[in-house]
Amino acid sequence: MKQKTLRLGTRRSALATAQSGMVAEQVAELTGHPVELVEITTYGDTSREHLAQIGGTGVFVSALRDALLDGRIDLAVHSLKDLPTADPAGLLLAAVPQREDARDALVARDGLTLEELVEKCVAHGDGRPARIGTGAPRRMAQLNAYAAAHGLAVETVPIRGNVDTRIGYVHSGELDAVVLAAAGLSRLGRLSEATQLLGFDLMLPAPGQGALAVECAAHDTRLAAALAALDHRPTRAAVTAERALLAALEAGCSAPVGALATVLGTDGPATELRLEGVVGTPDGTTLLQMSTTGPIALDETFEQQAAALGRDLAARMLARGAAGLMGERDL
Structure with a gap:
């Protein structure tokens, strides 16, 4: 009897198909079923506007979710940072595999670091600032x-496009550097093109950056049970806290919000979770950065505990004026 082929929905970009292909191999091994990629075009792929202008939240996700709900695909893989924080009716976040490097990466001309690039531009470019491209208000702010x-001396320039397009701005000389997610470059086998990995003291990532999300229909309990083997509990705990912070701030994935949660030790049943958050105006004139640490047990209650930590930090940030900073998003 012929085995059922599982249909895995993915965006069409090189990065999306690369990371979906990685998950497809794992799912095929887990289930014993062949897995085929089904490419789906999302609104975020076709629109040429900047994410802050088109609303950001869900623009890379909704078409894939529609395909899941109407049965055209069996599962979907997303970059977790693209997922809206609200849980969709009828769908299940079946797995969050182990996170890759959450840092941002600088791809600069002449193999330069940020400081070297600025120094060279000032010294040899008639005193002009280094022009650095990014599509994220979060990156601009920090x-x-x-x-x-x-x-x-830095000038941030809003850009859009896939990895080739963005790095192409550097190769053409239009920009001196661009900032991209290190995990994306790694999954494409292009991490060597990064001239500097930016430390978290310089730039906190987007909530969920570096992690993937595997979704399926909630009623497909057999598939959900199989996909659960891909789940990495410390990663899920971390991104749950980050996304709870984002949700409580009532901000979308294009907002100038950075967050990073770190599980501190996993040897015993109970450990700690450290969460850092940042909100700022894109011009960088005002930046609010705060952190908190709380206990977390990596048992069946871990998601509730992680979410509570995120909401707590968000409440403290809102009390310090975070909402006003997110409202100042004139790009």
């Missing part, structure tokens, strides 16, 4: 704040 604090 990069501009870091530059101001360290006396670096």
Whole structure:
């Protein structure tokens, strides 16, 4: 009897198909069923507007979710940072595999680091600032704040496009550098093109950055049970806290919000979770960064505990004026 082929929905970009292909191999091994990729075009792929203008939240996700709900595909793989924080009716986040490097990466001309790039531009470019491209207000806010604090001449330039398009701006000389997610470069086998991995002291990532999300229909309990083997509990705990922070701030994935949760030790049944969050204006003139640490047991209650930690930090940030900063998003 012929085995059922599982249909895995993915966006059409090189990065999306690369990471979906990785998951497809794992699912095929787990289930014993062949897995085929089904490419689906999302609104975020076709629109040429910047994410802050088209709303950001869900623009890379909704078409895949529609395909799941109407049965055209059996499962979907998303970049977790693209997922809206609200749980969709009829769908299940079946697995969050182990997270890759959550850092952002600088791809600069001449193999330069950020400081070297700025120094070279100022010295040999008639004193002009280094032009650095990114599509994320979060990156703009933190990069501009870091530059101001360290006396670096930087101009952030809003860009869109896939990895080739963005790095192409550097190769053509239109920009001096671009900032991309390190995990995306790694999954494409292009991490060597990064000239610097930006430390978390310089830039906190988007909530969920570096992690993948595997969704299926909630009624497909057999498939959900199989996919659960891909789940990495410390990663899920971390991204749950980050996304709870984002949700409580009532901000979308294009908002100038960064977050990073870290599980501190996993040797015993109980451990700690540290969560850092940042909100700022894209020009970097105002940046609010706070952190908290709380106990977490990696048992069946871990998601509730992680979410509570995220909501707690969000409440503290809102009390310090975070909502006003997110409202100042004039790009």
